[in-house]
Amino acid sequence: MRVLIADDDPELRAILCTVLRDEGHDVVDVATGTEAIRILWDAEEGVVPVLDVVVLDVCMPELSGLGVLGEMRLLGLAIPTVVVTGFPHVSVDVLATKFGAMRVLHKPLQLSDVCEAVRAASEYDPTAAPIDYDDFVD
Numbered sequence: 001m002r003v004l005i006a007d008d009d010p011e012l013r014a015i016l017c018t019v020l021r022d023e024g025h026d027v028v029d030v031a032t033g034t035e036a037i038r039i040l041w042d043a044e045e046g047v048v049p050v051l052d053v054v055v056l057d058v059c060m061p062e063l064s065g066l067g068v069l070g071e072m073r074l075l076g077l078a079i080p081t082v083v084v085t086g087f088p089h090v091s092v093d094v095l096a097t098k099f100g101a102m103r104v105l106h107k108p109l110q111l112s113d114v115c116e117a118v119r120a121a122s123e124y125d126p127t128a129a130p131i132d133y134d135d136f137v138d
Contacts (some may be wrong), residue, residue, distance in 0.1 A: 001122060003027045003051070007029075016111075016114060024134055040072060054080070056084065065084070069096065069101060073124050083096040083115070086107040
């Protein structure tokens with residue numbers, strides 16, 4: 001599977017890339033939410049290969065992971081998404097799920113959980129997630 005990892009922590013991003021590549025995945029990584037949107041859009045337009053799963057950190061420069069997730073839904077990009085957060089508050093989990101995340105993982109991460117979530121993405125249908133698009137409109 002082709003995986004996009006968006007996380008501003010270079011060490012964590014490198015570890016995730018290594019682990020997922022060792023699992024046999026093709027991995028693309030970026031450090032900001034804006035870069036993630038560019039890659040997502042390029043994949044949608046056929047400029048780069050299609051993405052099978054996205055792993056988003058909640059707290060990133062320029063655009064948060066939840067912001068990226070919201071943009072994905074507004075653009076109609078139905079890609080299974082795993083949200084990673086260091087915030088232990090249930091409101092982040094609720095928002096991420098409401099915006100269509102298939103799973104929310106909490107830092108410190110268990111690498112086995114990330115691998116399992118990426119594997120599970122092959123069977124996940126993001127179009128089946130109940131999303132209230134009114135949540136994205138001011």
